[in-house]
Amino acid sequence: AAAKTDFISKYNKNRSLQASPDYIKRGIGMGVSGYFTGSLIYPNNSAALIKFNDDGSAHLLTGATDIGQGSETILAQIAAQELGLQMEDIQVIASDTGTTPVDIGSWISGLTFVTGNAVKKAAEDARRQLIAAGSKLLQVAPEELVLHNKRIFIKGTDTxxxxxxxxxxxxxxxxxDPIVGKGSRRGQEKAELGPSLKNARGGWSDSYAYDAQVAEVEVNTRTGQVKVLKALTSHDCGFAINPLLVEGQIDGQVSMAVGQALAEEVIMHKGVTLNPSFLDYKLPTAHEMVESEYLEIITESYEPDREFITKEVGEGLVSGMLVAICNAVANATGEWPKELPIKITTVEEDHR
Incomplete structure (x- = not known):
């Protein structure tokens, strides 16, 4: 992240200009963070069912809730990959507590890791049953068969x-009895007890994500206005099943961090909230979205017949970017922000 942004050179230059008479200051800052991927918190596990239809397509039943992060897309991708189908051959039935199995839910940043591996296990179970039937039709051992495009092939042949x-x-x-595959995955599979929300002790996760983020800002010391110009996120999200969705998650978190750092605030007076609606509570919009760059550090790869190791990319990047913005403001002004949203106290006296 430092090399990509020429961090040290810019940091030293900005620092040398803190005392200059120019009221427009530039700053660069870095933040690093780590975040767990799923955890052993109730309901602790996810389950999935995959049922083959007569025409070779399949239904995927999952309790996962898509709130815009693309979980249904990801889970359909996983099932299609394991079953030799196209994504359009997978119909996802999700979030129906009357018909779908239990799921950890869209929180604690574990849906792709925990639910995704539950879907992978369900697909493997369904694939095993399908190949067993195919081996009888083709009169070869199951291990000699592969699935592709709704057909069962003998390896290395067109048969x-x-x-x-x-x-x-x-x-x-x-x-x-139809072909129905079942799978489940528990957060912290080998842990007897989950983490304590009271004292933060205990095993939290099987997988952790790490990042280093850089923010470049412009500070107007006359008005106190801070503007984030650029953001870089160098991150390890394990095996990226859908890189485009990863980028979307990063953009969302950068936007959230900018909002927390510069604008979002619940204003209270004598116990009364003065900005109770989104008409008064300032949120960043598309107009405030900053130029965001990604630097992926891939540490995992896909291997058949082994669970994939994905790492969270849904929450943790907010904290790193928030720190980066604060450090960038300090680099520009020489003053460390002590509250959020950031308020510049070095505004020139004659322009207060």
């Missing part, structure tokens, strides 16, 4: 049978 024939054979031999 294949369609999914629907294998599904029909399975149903015939199992008294009408």
């Amino acid at each position: 294949s049978v369609p999914f629907d024939k294998a599904i029909a054979l399975h149903i015939k031999e199992h008294q009408g």
Whole structure:
């Protein structure tokens, strides 16, 4: 992150100009943070079901809730990859407590890691049953078969049978029972007890994400206005299943950090909230979105028949960017912010 932004050179230059008469100051700052990926907090685990339809398509049942982060897309990708299907062949049924299995929920930044691996296990279970039927039709051992584009192929050949024939054979031999794969994944699989929310002790996660973030700011010492000009996020999110969604999550967190650092504030007076609606509570909009750059540090890769190690990218990057903005303001003005939103106390007296 430092090399990408020429951090040391800019930091020293900005620091040398703190006492200059120019009222527009520039600053650069860095923040680092780590954040856990899912945790052993109730309901502790996620489960998933995958049911093959007669035509070779599949239904994925999950309790995961898509709140804009793209969970249904991610889970459909995982199922399609394991089953040799296209994403359009997977119909996701989600968030129905009457029909879908338990899920940890869209919090503690663990949905892709915990629920995703539950879906992978369910897909592996369904694949095993499908291949067992295919091996009978093709008269080869199951380990000699691969799935691709709704067909079961003998490895290294063009010899294949369609999914629907294998599904029909399975149903015939199992008294009408369809192919249904089941899978589950528990946060902290080997831990007997989860973390304590009271004292922060105990095992929190099987996977942690880390980042280093840089913010460049402009400070008007006459008006006290702070503007974030650029943001860089160097992050380790493990195996990125959908890089575009990762970038979207980063952009959202940068925006949240800018809002917390520069604008968002609940104003109280004698116990009364003076800005109770979004008409009065200042949030960053698309107009305030800063130029955001990404530097991925990939530490994991996909391996068949092994659970993938994804790391959170939904919350932790707020804290690093928030620190980076505060440090950038200090680099510009020589004064460390002591409250949020940041208030510049070095405003020139004749312009107060």
